[in-house]
Amino acid sequence: MSHAPVPGPVDESVGYLLKKAHSALRSAMDHALRPLDLTVPQYACLEVLRQRPGLSGSELARAVFVTRQSMHLVLKGLERRGLLTRPAVAAYGKALPTELTAAGRKQLAAANRAVGAVERKMLAALTPTAERRLARDLTACAAALGDVPSEDEAEDRVER
Amino acid sequence: MSHAPVPGPVDESVGYLLKKAHSALRSAMDHALRPLDLTVPQYACLEVLRQRPGLSGSELARAVFVTRQSMHLVLKGLERRGLLTRPAVAAYGKALPTELTAAGRKQLAAANRAVGAVERKMLAALTPTAERRLARDLTACAAALGDVPSEDEAEDRVER
DNA sequence: TGACTCATGTCAGCAGTTTGACACACGTCG
DNA sequence: CGACGTGTGTCAAACTGCTGACATGAGTCA
Numbered sequence: 001m002s003h004a005p006v007p008g009p010v011d012e013s014v015g016y017l018l019k020k021a022h023s024a025l026r027s028a029m030d031h032a033l034r035p036l037d038l039t040v041p042q043y044a045c046l047e048v049l050r051q052r053p054g055l056s057g058s059e060l061a062r063a064v065f066v067t068r069q070s071m072h073l074v075l076k077g078l079e080r081r082g083l084l085t086r087p088a089v090a091a092y093g094k095a096l097p098t099e100l101t102a103a104g105r106k107q108l109a110a111a112n113r114a115v116g117a118v119e120r121k122m123l124a125a126l127t128p129t130a131e132r133r134l135a136r137d138l139t140a141c142a143a144a145l146g147d148v149p150s151e152d153e154a155e156d157r158v159e160r
Numbered sequence: 161m162s163h164a165p166v167p168g169p170v171d172e173s174v175g176y177l178l179k180k181a182h183s184a185l186r187s188a189m190d191h192a193l194r195p196l197d198l199t200v201p202q203y204a205c206l207e208v209l210r211q212r213p214g215l216s217g218s219e220l221a222r223a224v225f226v227t228r229q230s231m232h233l234v235l236k237g238l239e240r241r242g243l244l245t246r247p248a249v250a251a252y253g254k255a256l257p258t259e260l261t262a263a264g265r266k267q268l269a270a271a272n273r274a275v276g277a278v279e280r281k282m283l284a285a286l287t288p289t290a291e292r293r294l295a296r297d298l299t300a301c302a303a304a305l306g307d308v309p310s311e312d313e314a315e316d317r318v319e320r
Numbered sequence: 321t322g323a324c325t326c327a328t329g330t331c332a333g334c335a336g337t338t339t340g341a342c343a344c345a346c347g348t349c350g
Numbered sequence: 351c352g353a354c355g356t357g358t359g360t361c362a363a364a365c366t367g368c369t370g371a372c373a374t375g376a377g378t379c380a
Binding site: 218228229250 | 357358359360361
């Protein structure tokens with residue numbers, strides 16, 4: 001048989017392995033961050049904000065691959081905990097530039113230690129060369145799928 | 161400064177790229193499966209079942225990286241739609257061996273065509289060699305993190 | 321100027337998933 | 351035999367993230 005669309009064993013499919021690896025990483029990060037009372041999206045938000053201060057909620061959402069509505073809740077929570085601040089009213093437009101507070105930076109540093117350990121554990125099986133290769137291949141895969149995972153998506157190019 | 165745990169830009173981190181690639185894939189699969197009225201977990205469940213008929217709900221859950229409670233709902237839905245069957249009462253123990261119906265196989269074949277197209281699109285940027293390499297590296301990463309993402313997790317007991 | 325478009329913040333409702341709990345059905349010991 | 355531990359199915363509550371919707375501020379263009 002084997003006409004065409006019968007895929008091989010799932011455990012050989014890149015898609016499946018991608019899901020598996022992501023699931024394992026997510027779980028490990030969750031575990032590592034629990035003592036700090038941070039979820040993965042919260043951590044990701046803080047880290048992106050450290051690298052790119054002043055981002056708006058929508059921009060953060062895109063960087064972390066969630067909707068801006070979800071990010072809105074994350075931001076409200078983190079703001080209430082005093083880990084970040086943003087103006088009550090926009091100086092220009094509607095975007096509210098967000099920044100870490102001292103407490104936020106402190107919490108983030110601890111989180112980075114925990115997450116760093118997880119990532120090192122994950123990459124322990126890879127050589128530095130293999131790691132760079134993996135990073136490049138993953139980037140290529142994401143790019144091939146068109147990036148821009150959420151919202152918009154207005155391009156559903158028919159024809160062709 | 162720069163003592164130690166300050167990570168580089170997120171877009172160079174394998175963890176971040178893993179998340180990005182997974183997000184893109186998930187989104188693309190979701191999109192491709194929507195016309196068939198299947199979610200990604202539902203599809204994954206069917207496909208695993210095709211390759212390993214007779215699996216129980218709990219086993220399926222582990223294979224698809226969700227809790228057995230979530231899988232329970234997925235199975236109930238798919239069973240109600242007549243895509244799979246399982247005995248009302250267990251022949252042995254409590255596990256209910258699940259199998260695809262003819263309708264399930266038909267629906268799955270269509271889904272595999274859609275998903276196959278997505279995966280091919282994703283891997284278009286990679287050579288066959290790079291694809292195998294990527295699969296191997298992802299497997300190594302998952303293994304290094306200890307697999308077994310959900311439930312159990314009874315390790316790291318403090319043992320007092 | 322006004323209409324149109326785009327991006328943002330925010331609220332409300334909904335779907336999917338997880339956590340927690342309970343009841344069975346074995347197998348293994350003591 | 352009976353206690354225990356493991357694996358399983360199932361229900362209920364809680365949580366998380368998403369879709370849908372609305373209003374606002376800023377550019378663009380006729």
